[in-house]
Amino acid sequence: MKLNENYFKLKDSYLFHTIALKVEKRRKERPGEKIISLGIGDTTRPLCVAAADALRAAADEMSVKETYKGYGPYEGYDFLRESVADYYETFGANVDSGDVFISSGAKDDISNILDVFGADNVVAAPNPVYPVYVDTNVMLGRETTYIEGNEANGFTPTPSARLDADIIYICSPNNPTGAVYTKDKLKRWVDYANERGAVILFDAAYEAFIRDRSLPRSVYEIDGAERCAVELCSLSKTAGFTGVRCGWTVVPKTLERGGVKLKDLWLRRQSTKFNGVSYVIQRAAAAVLAEEGLRQTRADIDEYMKNGEIIAKVLREKGVKFFGGENSPYIWLKCGASSWDFFDMLLDKAGIVGTPGAGFGSAGEGYFRLTVFGSGEDALEAAERLKKVDFQ
Numbered sequence: 001m002k003l004n005e006n007y008f009k010l011k012d013s014y015l016f017h018t019i020a021l022k023v024e025k026r027r028k029e030r031p032g033e034k035i036i037s038l039g040i041g042d043t044t045r046p047l048c049v050a051a052a053d054a055l056r057a058a059a060d061e062m063s064v065k066e067t068y069k070g071y072g073p074y075e076g077y078d079f080l081r082e083s084v085a086d087y088y089e090t091f092g093a094n095v096d097s098g099d100v101f102i103s104s105g106a107k108d109d110i111s112n113i114l115d116v117f118g119a120d121n122v123v124a125a126p127n128p129v130y131p132v133y134v135d136t137n138v139m140l141g142r143e144t145t146y147i148e149g150n151e152a153n154g155f156t157p158t159p160s161a162r163l164d165a166d167i168i169y170i171c172s173p174n175n176p177t178g179a180v181y182t183k184d185k186l187k188r189w190v191d192y193a194n195e196r197g198a199v200i201l202f203d204a205a206y207e208a209f210i211r212d213r214s215l216p217r218s219v220y221e222i223d224g225a226e227r228c229a230v231e232l233c234s235l236s237k238t239a240g241f242t243g244v245r246c247g248w249t250v251v252p253k254t255l256e257r258g259g260v261k262l263k264d265l266w267l268r269r270q271s272t273k274f275n276g277v278s279y280v281i282q283r284a285a286a287a288v289l290a291e292e293g294l295r296q297t298r299a300d301i302d303e304y305m306k307n308g309e310i311i312a313k314v315l316r317e318k319g320v321k322f323f324g325g326e327n328s329p330y331i332w333l334k335c336g337a338s339s340w341d342f343f344d345m346l347l348d349k350a351g352i353v354g355t356p357g358a359g360f361g362s363a364g365e366g367y368f369r370l371t372v373f374g375s376g377e378d379a380l381e382a383a384e385r386l387k388k389v390d391f392q
């Protein structure tokens with residue numbers, strides 16, 4: 001018996017573990033002190049009323065013989081697939097409900113979708129990066145080429161003449177940098193993929209945070225994307241579904257490689273390895289995407305974004321350079337040489353926890369990630385503490 005030795009090639013992710021140890025040490029040293037976390041990548045606001053009501057109503061349906069449901073369709077229930085397609089229409093993206101596959105969240109399918117691609121493909125991922133793109137490929141024995149995001153390209157890199165990639169990850173709004181692709185820049189990737197026969201895996205997990213209407217919330221707002229892009233989306237951050245688990249993956253019927261529809265392979269994969277998302281959860285997801293649910297979840301996102309505005313205002317006043325924060329839940333600030341030194345300084349001087357950019361890849365060094373997912377009171381208190389920090 002042999003183990004999958006690719007797992008031995010994975011870099012250990014000490015990031016959040018190391019942060020937790022440092023915070024624990026600080027708590028012991030200064031008991032009673034309130035440590036404020038601006039490092040949370042998880043939601044903290046409860047489910048909106050529409051979603052909670054739908055969960056309860058669906059649970060009631062399941063407890064009655066006449067309305068009980070067993071296995072659902074592999075692709076998800078039509079009522080939710082149609083709600084997803086209607087949702088896309090609200091911001092001008094054309095998605096056929098028949099191309100929508102309901103998932104348990106974006107992370108699952110970021111990994112699952114790799115099943116339909118051959119082992120020899122060259123994979124390109126951004127750097128700084130959401131580590132899941134890289135690690136899922138390492139597990140399959142694939143190495144990743146990096147596309148560097150930096151200040152010069154506004155952390156939204158475009159394909160270089162040298163890039164030779166078959167599978168390309170794009171995350172917009174980006175975790176960790178908060179940067180969002182413009183339509184023009186995204187079009188360059190779509191053209192690149194169509195010219196080369198590559199496939200884009202577009203991670204839109206944070207699309208609901210985009211306020212600037214000129215910025216694309218979906219890759220399908222770009223002409224030609226229906227022939228080269230798979231989109232992965234999620235209600236995790238949009239509607240506080242991180243613990244509920246529901247998202248979707250769009251695999252357009254027009255996306256073909258080697259005369260084969262990717263969608264056919266994906267359906268084959270799903271029907272073999274996946275038995276669908278729970279009916280109760282899908283009802284809650286449909287409630288989020290209905291008019292009242294969208295209104296309620298937008299109000300929650302507005303509250304989160306107010307936290308971002310509070311923090312951004314202090315950074316601006318202090319002359320700290322930062323990116324993101326306006327159309328994403330992440331603020332990516334320039335902290336100087338060592339992001340771990342900055343972490344230690346911020347914890348020491350202000351009792352504030354964030355995430356060192358080095359944890360997101362080599363191009364993250366020198367930067368620091370703050371998130372908006374805490375409470376309003378914490379954001380206000382953090383702002384007061386930040387005012388007293390010497391950022392030099």
Ligand code: PLP
Nearest residue numbers: 105106107108130175205234236
């Ligand atoms: N994609 C990005 C860029 C993320 O940051 C996250 C979670 O933090 C995910 C996907 C995972 O989302 P989900 O909860 O839908 O699995």
